[in-house]
Amino acid sequence: MELAQWQHRFEGWLEQHHATDDSAHDISHFRRVWMTAQKIMGDQAADPLVTLTACYFHDIVSLPKNHPQRSRSSRLAARKTRDILRRDFPDFPVEAYAAVEHAIEAHSFSAGIAPVTAEAKIVQDADRLEALGAIGLARVFAVSGALGVPLFDAVDPFADARELNDAAYALDHFQTKLLRLPETMQTPAGRELARHNADFLIHFMAKLSAELQGDCLGVDSRVLSRFRHSLIS
Structure with a gap:
């Protein structure tokens, strides 16, 4: 399946299932992070589908900044993303689950998880650029x-x-x-x-x-x- 088709499907899912008043973590934010990730990705040896998926679901769980469990947001988002992919995107490649989860877990500043893959590094950078x-x-x-x-x-x-x-x-x-x-x-x-x-x-x-x-x-x-x-x- 073409990358653009995956993006269209992810956006459709989010429009139906991710209604939020938090403009810092809405579908527009996910879209901007993906646009930035593409600029950063360039010629790097990164999996575009893993990067796209992590960009669109990295904040599917985002606890408020004053929440005592704020630092666990990215871990919770990674687990929820795996559940979403299994349930609602059964044709998503199973072998990409772990890479998507790591990219989501490592994007968070407060979680303090070091990114070890190209995809995780790109997603972390793209998300942090949104804060500048x-x-x-x-x-x-x-x-x-x-x-x-x-x-x-x-x-x-x-x-x-x-x-x-x-x-x-x-x-x-x-x-x-x-x-x-x-x-x-x-x-x-x-x-x-x-x-x-x-x-x-x-x-x-x-x-x-x-x-x-x-x-x-x-x-x-x-x-x-x-x-x-x-x-x-």
Whole structure:
């Protein structure tokens, strides 16, 4: 069966069985992760069907960020995906089950599972890229709004004299996780894309800093220098 046919079938299944109000983990997210995965895959020796399947089902279980079992989401998603494939896609190759499960388990930041296959590395990179750039910026503040977390500490927005705490301030999440993502990328293409999109977030931080100081037109060059330096090093 052609890859496009599998994609069409997966999307049809998700439209019927995966209704969600979580725009960070809906069918559009799965579709974007697959588009990014194709860019990363390039000429690498990865199985396209395994990669496609993991992209479309990696967040079929996604516990909220404040859930005590959040770190188990990817393991639960992997098990559920195997059940879905067995029950609703009986013609899916059984020999690909294990590779799909590993790619799903390893995509999660909180699970801490190292990807050991090309497919798992590609899916992890593609999913983490979704947390950077313009979409990543939107997701941070959407999640903070849903959880009732303030956008930033107005007195010390960049935690110069306090401990970082992204459970207390959304902006802290940039430093605790997002700006660290480029160094976790598994593929050269993923690393390059991550650095590019992380720089967008740094520019946002510099613009925010300037506005907090009453400058509505400029950017704070000190913030640019500080965080770009940490990104390169």
